[in-house]
Amino acid sequence: MSLEIKTSNLEPIRHTYANIARRFGDKPATRYQEATYDAQGTANSHYRPLWNPDKTLNDENYTIIQMEDWYDLKDPRQFYYGAYVQDRARLQDTAEGSYKFFEKRDLVENLGEDVIDAVTFGLLPLRHVEQTANLNYMYGAAYGYGTAITQACLYAGMDRLGMAQYLSRIGLLIDGNSSDSLTQAKNYWMDDEAWQGIRALCEHTLIIKDWFELFIAQSLVMDTFIHVVHYQHLDEWLVENNGRDVAMLTEFMQDCFKDITGWSNSTIKIVVAESDDNKQNCQRWLDKWQEKVVTAYRPLIEKMFSEEQVLIALDDIQTQLAKRCKTVGLSVQTAA
Amino acid sequence: MSKVYLALQDNDMSHYIVQAVEEDNPEVTVIYQPAMIRMECEGKLVVNRATVEEKIGREWEIQELQLSLVTLGGNVEEEEDSLTLSWNQ
Numbered sequence: 001m002s003l004e005i006k007t008s009n010l011e012p013i014r015h016t017y018a019n020i021a022r023r024f025g026d027k028p029a030t031r032y033q034e035a036t037y038d039a040q041g042t043a044n045s046h047y048r049p050l051w052n053p054d055k056t057l058n059d060e061n062y063t064i065i066q067m068e069d070w071y072d073l074k075d076p077r078q079f080y081y082g083a084y085v086q087d088r089a090r091l092q093d094t095a096e097g098s099y100k101f102f103e104k105r106d107l108v109e110n111l112g113e114d115v116i117d118a119v120t121f122g123l124l125p126l127r128h129v130e131q132t133a134n135l136n137y138m139y140g141a142a143y144g145y146g147t148a149i150t151q152a153c154l155y156a157g158m159d160r161l162g163m164a165q166y167l168s169r170i171g172l173l174i175d176g177n178s179s180d181s182l183t184q185a186k187n188y189w190m191d192d193e194a195w196q197g198i199r200a201l202c203e204h205t206l207i208i209k210d211w212f213e214l215f216i217a218q219s220l221v222m223d224t225f226i227h228v229v230h231y232q233h234l235d236e237w238l239v240e241n242n243g244r245d246v247a248m249l250t251e252f253m254q255d256c257f258k259d260i261t262g263w264s265n266s267t268i269k270i271v272v273a274e275s276d277d278n279k280q281n282c283q284r285w286l287d288k289w290q291e292k293v294v295t296a297y298r299p300l301i302e303k304m305f306s307e308e309q310v311l312i313a314l315d316d317i318q319t320q321l322a323k324r325c326k327t328v329g330l331s332v333q334t335a336a
Numbered sequence: 337m338s339k340v341y342l343a344l345q346d347n348d349m350s351h352y353i354v355q356a357v358e359e360d361n362p363e364v365t366v367i368y369q370p371a372m373i374r375m376e377c378e379g380k381l382v383v384n385r386a387t388v389e390e391k392i393g394r395e396w397e398i399q400e401l402q403l404s405l406v407t408l409g410g411n412v413e414e415e416e417d418s419l420t421l422s423w424n425q
Contacts, residue, residue: 009369009370010370015368027368028346028351028368028373029351030348030351030352031348075393076393077393077394078352078392078393262393
């Protein structure tokens with residue numbers, strides 16, 4: 001007896017949600033698209049916030065930036081919750097491996113007094129700055145408009161919290177879990193002259209009302225400074241002073257920064273390209289915050305590095321900031 | 337002329353590859369079958385690394401194609417930056 005197996009092909013009635021089909025046509029959509037586009041509520045919010053009665057709950061006017069479609073601010077990494085968590089879990093696995101190895105092989109024994117001091121002074125207080133960065137990105141998540149930008153801000157905020165936690169772990173590694181180094185770092189943060197500009201700057205960013213101004217100040221200006229000063233120049237100094245092993249512990253931050261930079265560049269670029277008004281506002285904010293951040297960071301850079309190194313560091317910051325600004329379509333002031 | 341074809345599992349990764357193939361090969365026909373996406377094209381079909389990377393937003397190697405590959409037809413020319421399917425004329 002012969003058996004014939006018949007196959008029949010069932011066309012699905014719809015390939016994706018109607019709101020996604022309206023944007024991209026009725027074909028199978030990526031999960032990023034399904035989890036992102038038009039996910040935020042836009043209508044039928046019955047009550048206005050009591051604390052801000054002239055705005056609705058999700059309101060485009062928490063910034064003066066205008067976008068025809070806020071979902072243009074697509075995340076080039078296409079992170080939705082699942083993809084983000086998976087990607088960061090992978091980064092964290094690597095980081096945990098490094099921390100474990102550092103502890104197991106007692107690599108802290110290799111670090112001289114001067115390296116420990118440099119890390120305690122130049123790196124550990126940064127966890128307070130990272131905490132601010134966390135709040136600042138969260139602000140974008142809270143007041144931004146459209147899931148494309150708000151979800152990405154939330155992820156960036158969580159990244160920064162993770163960085164702050166890893167900085168604390170570095171402290172605990174170098175002081176044998178006594179938290180003395182963290183207390184010392186907190187004292188630098190609260191009392192050391194060189195850190196006060198940055199502390200004031202952090203507090204200042206916390207009260208910026210316009211979420212996109214804050215986004216420019218944090219992601220474009222401050223993050224560039226943080227990255228160049230603490231993760232490039234301090235890193236180089238450590239390499240020259242037998243502190244190379246510390247790099248194992250900051251790799252997570254380096255990777256995360258690269259990731260956040262790519263996304264924020266793309267976001268700012270789209271906003272700037274949208275209209276001349278947007279561009280002018282962004283440029284104004286950039287000028288304003290660049291000046292503030294340079295002034296705030298200068299004393300710290302001067303205290304952390306030797307005289308000739310200071311000039312190289314400042315120059316490097318300027319170059320890297322200029323490069324990012326060029327990518328996004330803005331220009332930096334040259335007389336720093 | 338015969339068609340070259342490339343069939344991928346219908347997973348999230350493949351959607352980005354399909355987008356890239358559609359962009360680089362305007363003549364391609366994409367057929368969504370149960371659990372599989374089949375792309376057919378007259379003569380030649382190219383998957384470019386750069387385009388896929390742009391769609392997916394991260395670094396991507398041509399070899400990663402194997403993770404969702406079901407079948408393909410055509411002579412394969414695999415390089416660092418692209419994979420080309422074609423029939424000798």
